[in-house]
Amino acid sequence: MSGIAGIHNRTETPVTAAELERLGATIAHRGPDDKGLFTGKQVGLIHYLLRIPSAVSVPQPLTSEDGAVTIVCDGRVFNHAELRAGLESRGHRFSTAGDVEVLVHLYEEQGEKFLDGVNGMYGLALWDDRNRKLILARDRIGVKPLYYADTGDSFIFGSEIKAVLADPSVRRRVNARAMSDFFGLSYVFDGETMFRDVMALPPGCICVVDGSGSPRVSTYWDMYFEPDHAWDEAETAARGLAILKNAVELEFADVDPIGIHLSGGIDSSFITSLAADIDRDRIIALSAGFREKEYDERNFALNAAEKAGVRYEEIEVYPEADTFLKTMLEVIRFVDEPTVSPGIHSFYILNEFTGRKVKVVLGGQGSNELLAGYNRYIMADMGDRFGRAVKRLNPVAAAGVVREMKGFFGPQPLKSLFLEAGKPSARRALRIASTFAPAEKMKLFSPAVVSELGGYSTEQRYIDGFINAPASTTIDRMMYLDMKNMMPNMLRILDRTCAAFGVEARTPFLDHHFVEFAASLSDDAVLKGTESKYILKKMGEGILRHDTIYRDKSGFAAPVTPWLQGHLRREANETLLSERALDRGYFNADNLKAFIERHERTGKGVWQVWMLLIFELWHRDFIDS
Incomplete structure (x- = not known):
């Protein structure tokens, strides 16, 4: 993990070290072990390094042999050894043993397509002195953050919003559209932030800043759902397991010791088991629990750790009334934006505990969004099946869905099921995804906020995104929107609460090869009736405990x-x-x-x-x- 920031002056005014230090001071916690600066005629870059025990950690910025290309990067290139071998065979000479230098040489060869063959997590900035342009890029899924502001004369960027806000030319104003998104859907749409003048570079995107005008943002990778309806269960499970094993091996490879956030559910238990097969002696499983017994799952985490044969440590979370708001202000100061996640307080405490044990931690994030792990996907599927039954005048099938919904969710959702039977699937998905109902939200907002929105509709934006998603089923469309919009917000929480204590988080389920595997699955491979994450459970049979695979799970959900x-x-x-x-x-x-x-x-x-x-x-x- 690292922290990066920088300034590009369009007026060609030199960037001073003091200006970079002002930005960098806000993110120094991301890399307390080393600091490096680069200043050119109209650009300045700063990098803060976190050294990982047993791994090669090279100070940055890094510059090409001819001085034409300079880079700062927060993250890791997991397939750097393979890329380095290919580059060396083509005549490139390396000056360091680190992973980031491959990006410099790939850019020399391939220009703006230099990330096509990279497997990693990264937020980077690259200065091309020959062509006088600055390039920002973010990994495919958004594990690593990157933000920017364009003030006209200057372009300011950083790993965290607070670094961008440190520049006095960037104003602190609430983004009414983001406010509507947050209260409507519990997240802010991809690319925007709660600050009107600060943008997030979307995952899988590259941003080019030169003298031609506004920043040019383009997509170099996206998630396309192309389901295989003729899938074979055994073959598909074996293929998914092989991809996930490879992801764990790559992300586990260079770290000793390494932590794993273990809740005792299938996701984190799977990562723990696969890592233990590589070297269980390097692993510390870390868990958090609560005094409220109905939320406490530490016994399941301990069972999973014992099954994998790894060291286990835990902490109990209970916010005292007299310190809760103080702690939450600390959390928010690191996270930069409001977040709906009730577990953020618990996660912050867990990562403070984690930081006392390890410098790198693996987590199970991504499985729910990739493999229909949330109940809302089940509800949407039931709504689709009920709507089809009504349309085809099939009362037997309709009654079957009603019984299934009542048995799984209780009677509460039946009213919506009946009322929405003839509505488009986008409308049903919106209702399921909404936190505040649209009318309730607008009633809560003041006339001033409604006026500032100027007709902007979070709900219409969701519907448009649903309709235009590169997918054909309701579940796939919902998962696409969750991966593109909700996942970056969740990863922000993971990144910031870990970075606060000098910890780098890695997420094997979000290896883009596993993401592409998940996008190739048909609905019945991820959801069979009310059995979510179906193919993952089949992958886990024979590896994990039966009760780990098939029990109901709440994760690190806090008893809010x-x-x-x-x-x-x-x-x-x-x-x-x-x-x-x-x-x-x-x-x-x-x-x-x-x-x-x-x-x-x-x-x-x-x-x-x-x-x-x-x-x-x-x-x-x-x-x-």
Whole structure:
């Protein structure tokens, strides 16, 4: 892991070391072991290095032999040995043993297509002095972050938003569109941030900045769903297992010791088992649990660790009322933007614990979004099947779906099932994906926010994305949107809460070869009735415990409901209904009070209350200050 930042001046004004240091000081925690700078006629780059025990860690920036190409990179090139061998055979000479130098030589050969053969996680900036252009690039899935702002005279970028905001020319203003997205869908759409003047470089994209005008952003990789409907279960499971094994081997290879976030579910247990087959003595399995027994899964994590034969350590998470808001402000300061994830507090505590043990940790992120692991995919599939049955006047099939839904979800969703039977699948998917219902959200917003939105509709943007997704089924379209929009937000939490404590996070399920494998699966390979992640479970048979594969799983989900309705209730409500919060003018005060009171009375809407609380805390730290 590293931290990178830089400035490109279109006026050809030299970038000073002091300007770079100002940006870099905000992200120095990402790389506390070394710092390097590069300044040219109109560009400056800065890099902070985290040294990984047992791995080759080379200080940056790195420059080509002729001085024409200079790079700073946060991340890892996992297939660097293979790429280096090919480059050396074609006459390239290397000056370091590190992985990042292959990118310099690939660019010399291939120009802007230099990432086509790279397998890795990276956010990078490359200065091409010969052609006077700056290139930013981000890995295919967005494991590594990269942000930028274009002020006209200057282009500022960094690994974290706070680095971009450190430049005095970048204004701190709330992005009303992102605010609508956040409260509507629980994430901000790909490419935007909660700051009006700061953009996120989307995953799988490259951004070119030269003297010709606005930055040019283009896509070099995307996820295309091309399902194989004639799949063979044994062959498909074997193929998926081979791809996942290779991903774990690449990401595990150069680290000793290495941590694994182990919750005891199939995803993290699978990663633990495959890593243990390589070298179990290097592994420390790390887990977090809760006092609230219905949320605590440490016994399952311990069982998985014992099955894999690896060292196991755990921590208990319980936020005290008098320190909770202080801790959450620390978390938000690292994360940069509001996040709906109730587990962010727990994850922060877990990663503080992780940082005392290891410098690299593997995680199971991505499996749910790639293999229909969430209940919303099951609900969407039931809605599709019910709609088809009604359209074909097949009462037997329709009644079967009703029984199945009632048995799995209870009677609550049946009303929506009946009302939406004739609606387009995009509308049904939107309703399932929404956090605040559209009418409820707009009622909560103040007239000033509604006016600033200027007709922008989060919901229409979701529907347009659903319709235009490179997929043909409802489940695949939903997973595509989740991978493109929700996943980068989740990875931001992973990256920042790990970086806060000098830890690099790696995610084998998000190796782009496994992502492409998942996109080749038909719906019945990932979801059979109510059995989600079907093919992954078949991959795990004979490797994992049966109860690890087939039990219900909540992951590192935090007990936010009992917290907000219990010992954190008073402090949360006082924060949300404080004069300071109400005077901001984002929300209709009467409607906000009514919403909070309804939550108090019924216990419903805990996620929405959490979102409102996180938004307020974020605003206090990033906008007020």
